[in-house]
Amino acid sequence: MKIAKKLGQAVATVTLGMSLSAGAMAGEVNIGFTGPLSGGAALYGENTLSGLRMAVEEINAAGGFDLNGEKTTVNLVSLDDRYSPAQAATNAKRLKQESNVSAIFVPHSGGIFALQDFNEKDDFLLMAYSSVPSITEKGNSLTLRIPPTFxxxxxxxxxxxxxxxxxxxxxxxxxxxxxxxxxxxxxxxxxxxxxxxxxxxxxxxxxxxxxxxxxxxxxxxxxxxxxxxxxxxxxxxxxxxxxxxxxxxxxxxxxxxxxxxxxxxxxxxxxxxxxxxxxxxxVYETDAAKDFIERYKAEYGKMPGSEAAYNYLALHALVEAMDATESTDPKTLRAAVGDALKSMDVSKNPYEVTEVTENGGFVTETxxxxxxxxxxxxxxxx
Structure with missing residues (x-):
């Protein structure tokens, strides 16, 4: 009996260790990304990812944010889906199961629609970088659309x-x-x-x-x-x-x-x-846009596109919401991102987005x- 009890304790310890290694480490929160990092749209995917990476680097360099009284950093977990909706869905399942992400950024409508089939059930916030109007007309309570509709x-x-x-x-x-x-x-x-x-x-x-x-x-x-x-x-x-x-x-x-x-x-x-x-x-002449362009060019040696800028500001807003609510709960964050956009430093908001519609769309001028x-x-x- 003692041997069996010790064996059971050992198995439990190993299982717990695997869970911790698969998810975020203590003092760290995982954010997911699935997008095209190979194939004809690889440059588009990399440009999107660069904005997210830049935001993560800035957040962590500043010491992270407060979560339940503990300083917390951000870990970006990115997977290649080659622009395939089916692969995006597979990646999202993996990101949730292995890394316990609270949010996943997706830069193509096919992948977004695929993830909307299960993101509410699997309990993660879908950060949708696509301007297809129906993305926020489907009634999905855990979707935020980042760019304006087309x-x-x-x-x-x-x-x-x-x-x-x-x-x-x-x-x-x-x-x-x-x-x-x-x-x-x-x-x-x-x-x-x-x-x-x-x-x-x-x-x-x-x-x-x-x-x-x-x-x-x-x-x-x-x-x-x-x-x-x-x-x-x-x-x-x-x-x-x-x-x-x-x-x-x-x-x-x-x-x-x-x-x-x-x-x-x-x-x-x-x-x-x-x-x-x-x-x-x-072509933008605002101080916020010019400041972002200068910092991005210093980091990556090239002019940023809108996918980098929009995803950069969206991740900053997401983490601002985590800091304000001291929570990583997707429903809580979905409700808090609008206020986060209003309160965050304008230098983190190159398009100066300050409003989210009731159905989850960032408001930006056409x-x-x-x-x-x-x-x-x-x-x-x-």
Whole structure:
């Protein structure tokens, strides 16, 4: 009996040790990330992750935050899902089971929708970096949408293109779920305002580097404007190949791609003349944005994109909420992030977001930029 009792105590000790090693260490909280870190969208995933890493480094360098009277640091646990919703779901299960994360950041709509099937049951906060409107219309009580919804972009971009560039649109967006939703909304908006869609040829931006076949089909229909967009790097290749094949019209660039990043891949701003897209962070004139850009460039040696800035501020707000509530409970944090955005230091908030809607969306203004005479120019939206 004594042997059996000792064996049972030993097993219990080993099990407890495994649990502690799988989860956060004492004085440490785990935050999860699943996103594309390989494949065609790898740069997009890395840009997102860089903003999270920068926030974690700053929080920990400052001594962490208070949790139940104890100074606590943040550990970021990141997994590659190659832009696959199924892999994102698998990663999320692993992050919860092995690392006991209270929140998981996901930068693509397919993965977000997959995680919404079980995040309430599994009790983790879903930090959604995607502008698909339905993400916060599904009634999921543990979802926060970080960027603004793209329906405002769809209206503004199509209005500008129809007024300044022509009536014929060639559709050349990506094939992942987010791009398909964007594309269907653009097509509907374009046709409802009297425009004509002359070609609809979606392409797999995540696997291909040679888009000549798809682009040639679009250009053969002589569009005035091309709708393009996935991650910035493959979008730049699509634009480059369109120009090489003689296309001289404008581009409607889906908000996932950033004009300045697209231009670098395509061969310069002259290659994206007439492109319409979101205002890149590099064009923002606020002190908070300029300060973030300077610190990010010092850390990573390059200009940050919006995915880095938005996820940076979102993680700071999440930890601010943990500090204020002294809790890592997902429901408590979901309710506290709005106040955290208002109270956090503006230097941690490059987009100066101060409000969260009742259904969980960060409130940010819709912006529009266009490339004119080789420069990115911000345009006012009516």
């Amino acid at each position: 329906d405002g972009y769809v209206r503004a971009f199509t209005d500008y293109a129809l007024e300044h560039q022509g009536k014929k649109l060639g559709m050349g967006g990506a094939t992942h779920e987010y791009a398909k939703i964007w594309g269907s909304m653009v097509k509907k908006e374009w046709e409802s305002k009297g425009g004509e869609v002359v070609s609809d040829t979606p392409m797999d931006y995540n696997k291909s580097a040679d888009f000549f076949t798809g682009v040639s089909r679009i250009i053969a229909e002589a569009p005035d404007v091309m709708f393009v967009g996935g991650a910035s790097e493959p979008t730049g290749l699509v634009v480059q190949q369109a120009r090489q094949m003689g296309f001289q019209g404008g581009f409607i660039v889906m908000d996932q791609a950033k004009i300045d990043e697209v231009a670098k891949v395509a061969g310069g701003l002259d290659m994206v003349e007439g492109a319409i897209g979101v205002v890149p962070l590099s 912006t529009l930029a266009v490339v004119k005479d080789g420069e990115i120019v911000r345009e006012e939206i009516d």
